[in-house]
Amino acid sequence: MPRSTHDTSAILDAAGRILGAGGTGAVTMAAVIREAGIPSGSLYYRFPDRPALLAALWNRAIASYHSGAYPLFDGDPVEAAAALGAYTVRWCDAEPHHAHVLLAGRSHFEPEGWPADARTTEAQESARWDEAIRGLTRRLRSQTSASTAEILLVAVDLPYAAVRRYLSGGRPVPPDLADVVAGLIRTSLRGADPASH
Structure with a gap:
């Protein structure tokens, strides 16, 4: 049975396209209704207001x-x-609408x-992610x-900075960027490895 074009995923896809083109301020209920081509009731049935829509957009991207x-x-x-750095670049390239959400930052939602x-x-997902990052940081230290x-800076911020210049300008991510980022992370961290000196 074909998926309804009014389902939640399609609505959030429309919101993601709007965000990618105009930022979070452009994501209004009226704009999503127009972009998704749906009756207003289909949107308000799932999301009673704009904050609920923005929350769903953020949580889905995360x-x-x-x-x-x-x-x-x-x-x-x-x-x-x-590997995490390379994955971040490839994910942003494959999921640009989700990537625009993360690059905008939680406070804008x-x-x-x-x-x-x-x-x-x-909150639950943020706590789980923060613990994973802290664990990796402890091991690296x-x-x-x-x-x-x-x-x-190297393992978390660098991959986002690398893709931001392309996504924010609407340009394609270079096919070798993930490997370049992974190489820079290795070089930076291996250079800080006392055993390598």
């Missing part, structure tokens, strides 16, 4: 990104950081107005001389 990232944290910590269940979902600030 779930998409994290689901493929968690398996990469195991093993050698430097290789894990490099009016979290203070989110429904209680959406806040709970976000024990293996290298890099500080926490250096590790976060």
